Amino acid sequence: MALTYYDYRNPVLGKSYAATVYLNKAFLRTARHELNLRMGTGLGYFPVRFDQETNHKNLIVSSRLNATLQLRAEYDVAISEHLGLLLGVGLNHYSNGATTKPNLGINIPTVVVGLNYHQQRPFRPLATVPGYVPEDIGQNFLNLSGTLGYKQRNESSRQKYLVNSLTVIAGRRINRKSNLVAGVEGFYDRGLLAEQRDTVRNGEALIDVKKAGVLVGHELLFGRMAVVTHLGVYVYNPYKSNSFYYERIGLKYHVTERLFGSIDLKVHRGAADVIEWRVGMKL
Missing domain, CATH: 2.40.160 (Porin)
Structure with a gap:
């Protein structure tokens, strides 16, 4: 510490x-x-x-x-x-x-x-002793998770809006320190609805603010803990409120072999978008 x-x-x-x-x-x-x-x-x-x-x-x-x-x-x-x-x-x-x-x-x-x-x-921890090999090297896995976050739309409005996402990730442990992952996820940012309502003309329909993306990433492993890095691209993005890609860095911890939680920072072109509090299951 x-x-x-x-x-x-x-x-x-x-x-x-x-x-x-x-x-x-x-x-x-x-x-x-x-x-x-x-x-x-x-x-x-x-x-x-x-x-x-x-x-x-x-x-x-x-x-x-x-x-x-x-x-x-x-x-x-x-x-x-x-x-x-x-x-x-x-x-x-x-x-x-x-x-x-x-x-x-x-x-x-x-x-x-x-x-x-x-x-x-x-x-010399156990993981550096010659001959030590984790049992799950070469094995595939599936992660299902959801997030909760909130954000302020701009400095003139103090109201906070909920942001949620659902993620499905497939991965493979390739060595003692690394997982490689790829997946799909969907996002729902309620602040974008408020943004539209401030600018849309009367009678105009609101554009869908839901987004979907595909991602690739890496997990740097330290026992039950991992440093997570993702690079994603939006494949469904009707309301163009940001760049076509996003990045994520996070800290993940396995409470049990199956259950994990993480704190992630989602970013667009170096600017923070939202802090995500994630809970998930490894299958």
Whole structure:
């Protein structure tokens, strides 16, 4: 777990506090050296946010609570039996996933220098022991899931609208760390109906706001947890409210062998569309 504090030295942004859970994937590990990739997610708190009357220049942060994503490359070299010198470069991202607008978000590149304490060095979990092979490598699976999210249409309207989706994904575990997946999904964004009602002329029929897409993706596995990345293309999209493709990044956890949940961020051309809370079943 990581606790992060920033002072932006700017009265429009103020300060931020965040708590993040993260995983380290080791690319190199010897008795004295480690090279890791850190991936994490959590919640950030901003005491100062957008306010139409008192802080209208803050187009970056409009809600006090925000999701945070952390990505960092780390090099650790032993300087004693338990202490390691840590060097790294990283990126911290803060966004509320368009639940409240405006929401440009913050991306903070960082250079890291610090100390690590190792209770045991070198550390060798079961998954790195030579000869360890998960039983389901080469097996196919099917995931059925649904999501719930909400978003604000624009900064002038404070009302939130529900967004739902249903997803069917077929996948295959190809090695110890990876699943490859492909699937279809449907979306229903009630905020798009409100958007149409504000602009349509009297008597005009509303365009169908339901969307359907196909996707391909990858799951980076850490035991019961996985980092999910998807790239999708809309194949049914009558109401052209966004680009023809979308991306998704998420953190997935298997509560049991069959039941899983995840928190996903759906994105259009780098701009957050909605945070999805997902529950599903593996068959």
